[in-house]
Amino acid sequence: MVNGEALNMTHTDRIVAQDAPAAAGSKISAQDVNVWYGTAHAIKDVSVEIADKTVTAFIGPSGCGKSTFLRCLNRMNDTIDSAAVSGDIRIDGEDIYARDIDPVQLRAKVGMVFQKPNPFPKSIYDNVAYGPKIHGLARSKADLDEIVERSLRRAAIWDEVKDRLSAPGTGLSGGQQQRLCIARAVATAPEILLMDEPCSALDPIATSQVEELIDELRENYSVVIVTHSMQQAARVSQRTAFFHLGNLVEYADTPQIFTNPQDKRTESYITGRIG
Amino acid sequence: MESNERHIASAFDRDLEGIQSLIMQMGGLVEAAILDSAKSLVDSDEELAAKVRAADKQIDALEERVNEEAARVIALRAPIASDLRTVLSVIKISGNLERCGDYAKNLAKRTSVLVQLQLPEGSSKSIRRMAREVEAMLKDALDAYLQRDAALAETVRQRDHDVDQMYNALFREFLTHMMEDPRNITACMHLHFIAKNIERMGDHVTSIAEQVVYLVTGEIPEEGRLKGDRTSYAAPD
Ligand SMILES: Nc1ncnc2c1ncn2[C@@H]1O[C@H](COP(=O)(O)OP(=O)(O)OP(=O)(O)O)[C@@H](O)[C@H]1O
Ligand SMILES: [Mg+2]
Numbered sequence: 001m002v003n004g005e006a007l008n009m010t011h012t013d014r015i016v017a018q019d020a021p022a023a024a025g026s027k028i029s030a031q032d033v034n035v036w037y038g039t040a041h042a043i044k045d046v047s048v049e050i051a052d053k054t055v056t057a058f059i060g061p062s063g064c065g066k067s068t069f070l071r072c073l074n075r076m077n078d079t080i081d082s083a084a085v086s087g088d089i090r091i092d093g094e095d096i097y098a099r100d101i102d103p104v105q106l107r108a109k110v111g112m113v114f115q116k117p118n119p120f121p122k123s124i125y126d127n128v129a130y131g132p133k134i135h136g137l138a139r140s141k142a143d144l145d146e147i148v149e150r151s152l153r154r155a156a157i158w159d160e161v162k163d164r165l166s167a168p169g170t171g172l173s174g175g176q177q178q179r180l181c182i183a184r185a186v187a188t189a190p191e192i193l194l195m196d197e198p199c200s201a202l203d204p205i206a207t208s209q210v211e212e213l214i215d216e217l218r219e220n221y222s223v224v225i226v227t228h229s230m231q232q233a234a235r236v237s238q239r240t241a242f243f244h245l246g247n248l249v250e251y252a253d254t255p256q257i258f259t260n261p262q263d264k265r266t267e268s269y270i271t272g273r274i275g
Numbered sequence: 276m277e278s279n280e281r282h283i284a285s286a287f288d289r290d291l292e293g294i295q296s297l298i299m300q301m302g303g304l305v306e307a308a309i310l311d312s313a314k315s316l317v318d319s320d321e322e323l324a325a326k327v328r329a330a331d332k333q334i335d336a337l338e339e340r341v342n343e344e345a346a347r348v349i350a351l352r353a354p355i356a357s358d359l360r361t362v363l364s365v366i367k368i369s370g371n372l373e374r375c376g377d378y379a380k381n382l383a384k385r386t387s388v389l390v391q392l393q394l395p396e397g398s399s400k401s402i403r404r405m406a407r408e409v410e411a412m413l414k415d416a417l418d419a420y421l422q423r424d425a426a427l428a429e430t431v432r433q434r435d436h437d438v439d440q441m442y443n444a445l446f447r448e449f450l451t452h453m454m455e456d457p458r459n460i461t462a463c464m465h466l467h468f469i470a471k472n473i474e475r476m477g478d479h480v481t482s483i484a485e486q487v488v489y490l491v492t493g494e495i496p497e498e499g500r501l502k503g504d505r506t507s508y509a510a511p512d
Contacts, residue, residue: 230355234355258355258356259359259493260494261356267356267357268280270355271282271354272282272283272284273281273283274280274281274283
């Protein structure tokens, strides 16, 4: 693994090199990221600047590498044995693959909602309380209760679970589990929230509520959302990145992508054509 | 960036093609209305004028259908990128065509008045020349639309300047006739409105050409065209 090798490039060079504006408010800076699963090359030389206080959408056909790339941003690929990551990924200028970085601490700062809901085999309450507890975010039981309630409310599931907080999280419906995982992710107040198709199992009402939450989170955080719904990407994000076969094909302001994309592959994909 | 590939949902292609064929139908009717109304003036043909007026109802009905279909596609298919531009452009273009139809109808109405009057020598032929030029521009604009040909659309935009100049020349001519003999005033006022309306048709055709450029490139063209109508500054001298 070539983790965290600093590149001999000035910041300006990088901006010029990839022509997507790396604003002063760049939160995550990824340079020349490659990911292999064994011999399969899943992410190819991807460089991207993700802005702070912005929702960035990753779109692209199934299998193009969206989840793989997302997992690079909080080192979740470390947990996959066959995965090898190279390149330079920085959050607030700090190399997240540096030797002294504790992935567990990193993941408190960079929260994630997975494509498949994965509640812990614990109570609904504990699912949400776990993070704040281990990171010492609550000083008292009352504090913790408050964090749990607020997180569940923000994830638009409070009313459905408030009377069964001690029931197992795994006993919820798919869509409820998804929202529970969103509650769990926001409970630690991460600076960056990575959401991998967070609304795939949600009805339109819950979807709107989650989108509202995403919009609210944007005031303080940087949110990256993977979605297969073009309408959702258009509604919630300010920047959109289109991935295709492991490449970052186009990265621009969302209105630009959805009114006048510059690459033919982007156009074909978002308009539902055989590309 | 426009894609000419088919949608995976073939019904979407059928919807878009359906709306665009309504535009072509409208375009055909408007072209005929422009030529027929000018002909009715030259030939003092009241019957043809009546036909033009009746045909305008069909144009209006088609415009309504285009808008309904466009609303349906937006509601059901949430078009984006070039699909969105296609839907937006058909709404705009059908509006432009409908206005052209109205102007042709207005010309035909004035024909019914003008048949009673003595017209200055050659004036109705000049009107017809102008109408033919606008009709030719419309034909090219619609071809450009069908072929997604931004270069052809650009030439249409440039030709609007010629129409403006024809109008300026007629304006001066009518002014001269009216000053020479006040008995010309009634006819010349009607003829002037006709000329002005044809000039406006030219502007609508230009707007159609601009929609074609937008459709193909995603950008509305710059105001690179010369503004030809100088009559706002004209005074009898
Ligand atoms: N754990 C893994 N081991 C081996 N190959 C993997 C693994 N995870 C993903 N891949 C492969 O890497 C490529 C990218 O997968 P990834 O899950 O990132 O795609 P995706 O864009 O998120 O797709 P989807 O939209 O279906 O979720 C695919 O070809 C996939 O089969
Ligand atoms: Mg995925």
